[in-house]
Amino acid sequence: xxxxxxxxxxxxxxxxxxxxxxxxxxxxxxxxxxxxxxxxxxxxxxxxxxxxxxxxxxxxxxxxxxxxxxxxxxxxxxxxxxxxxxxxxxxxxxxxxxxxxxxxxxxxxxxxxxxxxxxxxxxxxxxxxxxxxxxxxxxxxxxxxxxxxxxxxxxxxxxxxxxxxxxxxxxxxxxxxxxxxxxxxxxxxxxxxxxxxxxxxxxxxxxxxxxxxxxxxxxxxxxxxxxxxxxxxxxxxxxxxxxxxxxxxxxxxxxxxxxxxxxxxxxxxxxxxxxxxxxxxxxxxxxxxxxxxxxxxxxxxxxxxxxxxxxxxxxxxxxxxxxxxxxxxxxxxxxxxxxxxxxxxxxxxxxxxxxxxxxxxxxxxxxxxxxxxxxxxxxxxxxxxxxxxxxxxxxxxxxxxxxxxxxxxxxxxxxxxxxxxxxxxxxxxxxxxxxxxxxxxxxxxxxx
Numbered sequence: 109x110x111x112x113x114x115x116x117x118x119x120x121x122x123x124x125x126x127x128x129x130x131x132x133x134x135x136x137x138x139x140x141x142x143x144x145x146x147x148x149x150x151x152x153x154x155x156x157x158x159x160x161x162x163x164x165x166x167x168x169x170x171x172x173x174x175x176x177x178x179x180x181x182x183x184x185x186x187x188x189x190x191x192x193x194x195x196x197x198x199x200x201x202x203x204x205x206x207x208x209x210x211x212x213x214x215x216x217x218x219x220x221x222x223x224x225x226x227x228x229x230x231x232x233x234x235x236x237x238x239x240x241x242x243x244x245x246x247x248x249x250x251x252x253x254x255x256x257x258x259x260x261x262x263x264x265x266x267x268x269x270x271x272x273x274x275x276x277x278x279x280x281x282x283x284x285x286x287x288x289x290x291x292x293x294x295x296x297x298x299x300x301x302x303x304x305x306x307x308x309x310x311x312x313x314x315x316x317x318x319x320x321x322x323x324x325x326x327x328x329x330x331x332x333x334x335x336x337x338x339x340x341x342x343x344x345x346x347x348x349x350x351x352x353x354x355x356x357x358x359x360x361x362x363x364x365x366x367x368x369x370x371x372x373x374x375x376x377x378x379x380x381x382x383x384x385x386x387x388x389x390x391x392x393x394x395x396x397x398x399x400x401x402x403x404x405x406x407x408x409x410x411x412x413x414x415x416x417x418x419x420x421x422x423x424x425x426x427x428x429x430x431x432x433x434x435x436x437x438x439x440x441x442x443x444x445x446x447x448x449x450x451x452x453x454x455x456x457x458x459x460x461x462x463x464x465x466x467x468x469x470x471x472x473x474x475x476x477x478x479x480x481x482x483x484x485x486x487x488x489x490x491x492x493x494x495x496x497x498x499x500x501x502x503x504x505x506x507x508x509x510x511x512x513x514x515x516x517x518x519x520x521x522x523x524x525x526x527x528x529x530x531x532x533x534x535x536x537x538x539x540x541x542x543x544x545x546x547x548x549x550x551x552x553x554x555x556x
Contacts, residue, residue: 109399109469111289112149112242113299113336116234118163118227119143119317120201125215127165128198129313129367130526132214136201140311140318140371143200145231146326146338148301149185149238150469152401157189157467158235159301159474161338163319164194164224166507168204169478171224175231176505182232183239188405191465191476193340194503197308198367199318204507208529209443213436244292246395249471249497254284254384256321256377257306259483260348260365261521269521272355274348274365281305281343281483283490284381285497286388287472288333292397297335302326302385303474303499305342305486310349310368310377321349324378329385340474343486344502345510345523349377399470402554408546409461410539415528416448425449444528451532460533464547465505468554471496475547476504479511480523485540492548494555511540 119142126134143163150157158179167175172192180187202211202220259280262273284304290297308320319326326337348365351373355364368374416424424445433442467474473495479502486500509530510523514537517524527534 109245109401110151110242111245111299112238112240113289114147114234114238114241115336116145116230117142118145118230120223124201124219124223126199126315127202127220128309130210131313132202132211134315136317137315138317140199140316141323143317143319145234146336147234147238148299148338149235149242150401150467151242155189155401155403156185157401157403158185159191159193159338159340159467160231161193161195161340163197163323164200164203165196165198166194166204166503167192167224168206169506170205171203171221172505174225175228178228179232179235183235185235188465189403191467191474192505193476193501195308195319195322195339196341196344196503197318197320197322199311199314199316199320206530209440210529243298245289245298246292246397247399247470248288248392248395249285250388250392251283251285251497252384252388253282254304254381255350256284256304256381256384257282257347258350258365259346261346261516262360262362262365264359267519269519270360271522272364272366273360273362274350279483280347281486284384284388285499286385288389288392290395297333299336299338300329300333300389301338301340303340303342304381305344305347305483307344307348309366310351310373312367312369312373314370318374321374321377321381324375325381325385328379328382332386333389340501341503343481343483343500345480345482345512346516347483349373350380351376396470402468404466404550404554406464406550407461408464408543409459410542411458411536412460412533412539413536414448414451414532415534416445418449418452421445421449421452447532457533460508460535462508463505464550466550466554468495473498473551474501475499475551476501477511478504478506478508480509481511482513482516482540484513485511485544488544489547493551495551498551511535511543513540514538
């Protein structure tokens with residue numbers, strides 16, 4: 109198998125609207141760290157694929173498709189063989205045409221989407237550089253535990269879930285997997301892949317542009333291995349950065365799992381992640397050369413339902429005087445009810461289908477989803493998947509909000525509620541289970 113790596117700088121200008129935290133009014137006033145796109149190009153005599161770790165929060169379907177088509181046109185790599193894996197930093201622009209109910213009148217010109225489109229030639233050039241510099245490679249792999257992340261679904265004694273409270277005793281995906289690529293002839297390092305799970309929200313609600321903790325991790329790893337580092341985020345849906353930011357009030361006390369409190373938290377989590385990654389990398393011994401590359405392109409169809417009954421939507425709208433509401437500044441509750449009622453007045457859409465890309469090389473399978481997936485699904489895929497390292501990847505090639513499991517939906521909490529802000533439909537409680545069953549079937553066809 110051949111592989112090539114490259115990195116490009118995609119840091120935006122100041123003054124652009126940042127995404128995340130439900131605070132769309134944040135205009136960037138400072139650059140804490142550059143935003144990068146890190147490219148991993150893979151090829152054999154039959155196929156080729158590109159995996160890009162990109163320091164954005166997410167891209168919607170339309171932006172994703174424009175970027176993939178632009179890369180394909182420049183590089184010759186089939187658009188469907190390209191995985192855009194967003195790190196999910198909340199200190200990056202809102203790289204989407206779609207607006208959620210929080211954004212309202214913010215950024216009607218879609219400057220974040222325009223910025224993303226302007227990045228296409230830069231990212232495409234990095235892909236071309238990686239492709240042109242491809243080598244026959246040997247690759248070593250290793251997995252271990254990391255304390256980069258923590259469950260951010262801490263519970264009050266009453267059972268109420270609080271997204272800000274980290275709990276190390278809750279179920280979450282604490283695994284980290286690394287791959288080290290070297291030139292088969294010269295034994296020279298050419299690139300590294302790191303996969304683990306945690307929101308890139310250590311910076312917290314500032315107006316700084318930042319790649320957050322994963323940028324610190326990549327930079328720190330590069331001091332030991334001066335090659336491109338591709339970071340791929342896993343089951344980040346219920347996993348936050350493990351910080352020492354204290355969170356406490358009358359009901360909750362503990363270290364935050366939702367977000368950190370600035371640069372100190374970013375460094376804290378980034379150095380912890382790099383320590384764990386470097387420990388795995390230093391222990392690598394078995395470099396394999398007989399690696400098979402395989403790309404699967406399919407569709408996953410899942411059940412969905414409108415998040416609010418028609419009668420409830422009418423009841424909620426009845427609490428507002430629509431004659432006095434400014435559409436650009438309407439309360440979130442009003443927007444949610446109005447979107448739900450409009451959906452009820454349209455033909456029903458009981459299912460949602462999205463493209464599913466799996467890139468497998470040697471013992472690794474990268475299964476991408478346009479969702480913030482919860483940990484139980486990643487752990488299940490890892491356990492039952494036929495590959496030695498079956499890795500779930502969140503925020504890939506689009507965005508459809510959170511994918512919580514049945515237990516999380518029953519308990520409620522921020523992630524369960526916020527699913528409603530992107531679109532009037534939410535996936536049903538059994539959708540995640542069906543998603544994993546379909547994915548395992550695809551994986552077993554690839555690797556019997």
